[in-house]
Amino acid sequence: xxxxxxxxxxxxxxxxxxxxxxxxxxxxxxxxxxxxxxxxxxxxxxxxxxxxxxxxxxxxxxxxxxxxxxxxxxxxxxxxxxxxxxxxxxxxxxxxxxxxxxxxxxxxxxxxxxxxxxxxxxxxxxxxxxxxxxxxxxxxxxxxxxxxxxxxxxxxxxxxxxxxxxxxxxxxxxx
Numbered sequence: 001x002x003x004x005x006x007x008x009x010x011x012x013x014x015x016x017x018x019x020x021x022x023x024x025x026x027x028x029x030x031x032x033x034x035x036x037x038x039x040x041x042x043x044x045x046x047x048x049x050x051x052x053x054x055x056x057x058x059x060x061x062x063x064x065x066x067x068x069x070x071x072x073x074x075x076x077x078x079x080x081x082x083x084x085x086x087x088x089x090x091x092x093x094x095x096x097x098x099x100x101x102x103x104x105x106x107x108x109x110x111x112x113x114x115x116x117x118x119x120x121x122x123x124x125x126x127x128x129x130x131x132x133x134x135x136x137x138x139x140x141x142x143x144x145x146x147x148x149x150x151x152x153x154x155x156x157x158x159x160x161x162x163x164x165x166x167x168x169x170x171x172x173x174x175x
Contacts, residue, residue, distance in 0.1 A: 002135050002138055004133075004135045004152060005029050005031050005130065005138065005152070005155065006028055006029045007138075007152065008025075008027060008156065009022060013148075013152065013153040014147070014153035014154075020160070021156070021157050021163070021164060022153065022160055024160045024163050024164065025156050025163065030155045030156050033159050034126065034155070034158065035123075037162055037166070038119070038127075040166075041071075041119070041162065041166055042119070044175060045116060045175065048175070050111065052175075053112040057172045057173055062102055063107065064169065065107040066108065067168070067173075068116065069107035070102050070105075070165070071162050071165050072119045074096075074098060075158050075161070080093075081093055081149070081151075081154050082126075082133075082155060082158075083129060084142065085140050085141065085142035085144075085149070085151045085154070086137035088140060090142055090143075091142075092142075092143040092146070093143065094145070095145035126158065130155055138151050138155075
């Protein structure tokens with residue numbers, strides 16, 4: 001564990017769009033937050049039936065399965081950005097369209113168990129990356145989606161992003 005993982009990123013380490021995600025993450029070691037969050041999300045979702053997992057709260061909204069796949073997809077991208085920026089790669093990283101990914105991910109054709117297993121694997125890989133990052137890597141900055149961002153901020157964004165969607169699952173999907 002790095003001491004840097006416990007420091008909340010400053011506002012100049014990420015685009016304003018992500019401020020809500022970063023603000024929602026509790027103070028402390030972000031790797032511990034990510035680990036606990038992964039466990040709680042799996043515990044919340046593992047008892048759903050396939051019918052419940054195929055539910056969307058309104059027409060045109062994602063199903064529970066699509067939300068799970070989206071969280072895993074976005075976390076993969078955040079982790080890739082952490083890796084590149086943390087290792088000192090200054091090549092600008094392109095944005096991604098989460099809605100286009102959701103349409104083509106095939107989540108609704110998969111079982112809930114496979115999606116939860118994929119989320120667990122992605123979260124485990126993210127934690128493995130973060131737990132062994134040198135202190136200096138956390139504060140390195142790069143460009144993603146045309147905005148400057150630090151590796152540390154991306155870890156907090158990943159945690160806040162998943163928290164946002166878990167809150168939506170509770171409030172709009174009644175899970």
